[in-house]
Amino acid sequence: MRVGLLTQWYDPEPGPAALPGVLARGLVARGHEVRVLTGFPNYPTGVVSPGYTIRRRRDEKRDGVLVRRVALYPNHDASAVRRLANYASFGASAVASGLGVLRGLDACWVNYSPITVAWPMWAARFGLRIPQVVHVLDLWPDTLLAGGFAKDSRLYRVAESGLRAWCQGMYRAASSVAFISPGVGPVLARRGVPEGKLHYVPMWADETVFRPSGDDLRAELDIPEHAIVLLYAGALGQAQGLSTLINACARVTDRRLLCLIAGSGICEGSLRSQAETAGATNVRFLGRLPQERMTSLMATGDLNYVGLRQHWLSGCTMPSKTQAAFAAGRALLVAAEGDVASVVRESQAGFTAAPGDLDAVVAAITSACDLGRAGLHAMGRRARDYYQRTFSASTGIARIESLLERAAETRRREC
Secondary structure, rough: EEEEHHHHHOOOOOHHHHHOOOOOOOHOOOOOEEEEEEEEEOOOOOOOOOOOOOOOOOEEEEEOOOEEEEEEOOOOOOOOHHHHHEEEEEEEEHHHHHHHHHHHOEEEEEEEHHHHHHHHHHHHHHOOOOOOEEEEEOOOHHHHHOOOOOOOHHHHHHHHHHHHHEEEEHHOOOEEEEOOOHHHHHHHHHHHOOOHHHEOOOOOOOHHHHHHHOOOOOOOOOOOOOOEEEEEEOOOOOOHHHHHHHHHHHOOOOOOOOEEEEEOOOOOHHHHHHHHHHHHHHHHHEEEHHHHHHHHHHOOOEEEEOOOOOOHHHOOOOHHHHHHHHOOOEEEEEOOHHHHHHHHHOOOOOOEEEEOOHHHHHHHHHHHHHHHHHHHHHHHHHHHHHHHHHHOOOHHHHHHHHHHHHHHHHHHHHO
C-alpha cells in the first residue's frame, strides 16, 4: 500500500513525539510506501532542532520515508495564545503547502492531537478522497478545557459545544477511530462514534531507546550500588502530581532512597524550591537529558514514578512514560486512578496510590524500599513481559496496518 502519516510531531522530536516515526519505519519494514506530512521539529523546547530552518516547506528522506515538513510557529511555553498559534499554524500550513505529498495514497493515519490537524485531514479526505484512520492520542476537547475554564461558565459551555462539534466532524470523516486507553472507547461511544468504527490500539514505546540495559549512570552520578532509585522522567507540569512525590520523599526514612527527577517544564522552579523547603535531601534534579541518554537513565532507576493530578480525564489517560517504563523492564509506582493503575495491577509490575494521597505514596515508596532492588527488578521483568504481550511496537503497528488496509478498501470501492 501507499500510506501516509499526518502528524504535527515527528522525528527528530523526542519522547511521545517520536512515536509516529516508529510507526512509519514499521510500515516501511512491512513493505509499504510511506509518506509523512509534518511540521519543523521544535518539541519540547519550542526551539527549532539543529539542522533545520523554518521555511514554507522542505522534503527529506528519513529511514526510507518521504517526509514533507511545513512551516509553523514554534512554541511550547505556558502561553495559551502562543500554543494555539503553534497548533493553528501547522494546520493552516499543511493545507497550503503540504497536501501534494499525500496525493495518490491508499490510506492515511492521522495523529488526532492537536485537532487543528482537522484542516489538512478534511482537505485530504474530501479533496483528495483519501480514507483515514484517526488515532485519538489525547481526548479532545477535554484535554484543552481541563485547566482553562470554570465548567459552569458560559464561555466553557460555548467552547465545549463548538469543539465537540469539531471533533465529531473528524470522527465522521474517518474510516476508523483508534484509541490508546481502554476508558476512552466508552467515552467516544457515548459521544456518538459508532461501535464499528472504534478500535483499541494502545501506543508503543520507542524500543530503540526504551529497552532493558545494563549500562546505567550510577557511577557518573555518584550513586551507591545499594541505593534504591525512584526515577521520574518527563515534563515538570501541574498535571503530573510531582508536588506529592517530593513531599512523600521528604517523609521516607529509608536512607537508601534517592529520587531522581529528569525533565523540564513550567513547574521546575517551584518544585526545586519545594524540595529545599521540605528538606527533601533525597531528591535530585537532573534537568532535561538528551534522548540518547534515556536508555542509561532508565537503567539507573529501580522504580519509575507515573503521576496524574486528580481529574475525571485522568481515569482514561495512559501517559507514554508508562509504556516507556514497561519497555525498559522497570517497576512502576503509579499515583493515579483508572486505566494506568489497572495496567500496573494487572501486570503485577508495581505499586499504586490514589493521586494526591501523601500517606499512600509514602507507604508505596516504603514498600518498594522494603522489597529491595532485587525484588523491584523482578517486578521489572514482569513489566517487560507485559509490554511484549500488550504494548509492543510490532503489535500496535500490525493493528494500524490492518485498519489502514480496511480504509484502503473503501477507496477502492469509491473508485
